[in-house]
Amino acid sequence: MSAPNNSYDPVEVTPLHPDEVARMRDEALRAVAEAASLEQLKEVRLAHAGDRSPLALANREIGALPPAARADAGKRVGGARREISEAIKARQAELEAERDARVLVEEAVDVTLPWDRSQRGARHPLTTIAERMTDIFVGMGFEVAEGPEIEAEWFNFDALNFLPDHPARTMQDTFFVEAPSGGPSNMVLRTHTSPVQVRALLDREPPVYVVAPGKTFRTDELDATHTPVFHQLEGLVVDEGITMAHLRGAIDAFVSGMFGAGLKTRFRPSYFPFTEPSAEVDMQCFVCRGASVGNPDRPCRTCGSEGWIEVAGCGIVNPRVLTAAGVDTERYSGWAFGLGVERTLMFAHGVSDMHDMVEGDVRFTSAFGMEI
Incomplete structure (x- = not known):
């Protein structure tokens, strides 16, 4: 039986490379910042924080690493995913505030307008x-x-x-x-x-x-x-x-x-x-x-x-x-x-x-x- 591959270097696994993790994180943060509506932000969440997002797939690769290498890879990927999650929450709060402010303007009722132009109805x-x-x-x-x-x-x-x-x-x-x-x-x-x-x-x-x-x-x-x-x-x-x-x-x-x-x-x-x-x-x-x-x-x-x-x-x-x-x-x-x-x-x-x-x-x- 062969011995465990203790010399395995996780840096050589492309999705777990520090530069690749940083690239995926930066790409996700840029997409979050550019989301102009709650609908667009929902699409960004699915693409960069969902179960099939690049970082989620990279996280699955950690289980194949030797025990000694898993901790660093987990911190690297977990930190990136946490930053993206926090950015999404912050952007969602901003977009909801913008939506509420817009509704107040677009659906405002001028209570000074005449109220009795249309008579109330009643049964015959x-x-x-x-x-x-x-x-x-x-x-x-x-x-x-x-x-x-x-x-x-x-x-x-x-x-x-x-x-x-x-x-x-x-x-x-x-x-x-x-x-x-x-x-x-x-x-x-x-x-x-x-x-x-x-x-x-x-x-x-x-x-x-x-x-x-x-x-x-x-x-x-x-x-x-x-x-x-x-x-x-x-x-x-x-x-x-x-x-x-x-x-x-x-x-x-x-x-x-x-x-x-x-x-x-x-x-x-x-x-x-x-x-x-x-x-x-x-x-x-x-x-x-x-x-x-x-x-x-x-x-x-x-x-x-x-x-x-x-x-x-x-x-x-x-x-x-x-x-x-x-x-x-x-x-x-x-x-x-x-x-x-x-x-x-x-x-x-x-x-x-x-x-x-x-x-x-x-x-x-x-x-x-x-x-x-």
Whole structure:
């Protein structure tokens, strides 16, 4: 076996030669000093202080040296790497300070500029009043229910006792959704929120107490009192022993909560396919409280001096609707109502033109405040 090579001179290993170590160190320090940005400094760190840098590779050569030669080589390489590391830290501090100073200048905000040139936004008054209407019924113990805006004809018409030849099914009133294949379609943009009644009964076991706010669609022209896209608030109660008296009580509670206490209501006979008997609900004008009727000296723009305002349609749920939803009509009965959100907004705040609600003019919405 041969003896260890104790005469091995580490100076003869090129990467460990003092001049070569000094050259690699000086090259790294020069690159650090020339780095003009944090991104460039990162590249310099990888090139001259990373695991594949020249000094890191030279450091690996030390392990092959005789024990007597390792100490000097380690001090030489370690000292150079330490100088580079300290230089990088110092340069990084300088570049970060320059960056922070630049940001303060470039992103400075002149607080003396006018702040109110752009008005603050807020939710649309239709949204806030619909939530207010909903909250009144939630306070009575109702649950909020939802349904799709693109609805099957069965939910929108058949289950609600609309006969096949009912005028509401025609293109004069309903938006039909074209089938992807171009063939006949049984999907429509829902014309009312009443389909949620059926869905609620299919999803829940009686007793059912739900209120369903939502968007609806009909082929109306946009004018002062009509819009093809409008909002309704549907209410449904199905339980044992439900009568018209319970419906009257709920309507009275809504009118008091929405327009003020002490207002009278009245029911007028009407017709809806999904309720029987059916009624239109009028409330006493909350502005004149009937004092303008027959009194030309006190005209009322809100009710047209009639003393009453129509607010809803309602009635006892038709047994055919309950049967379609699988409800035992011998045991359960119910009532339903429908409120117009736009109509309620018009009455509550004196809005006279539907155009104001849909055109997005901030001057209209700002009048209602920044309620969120």
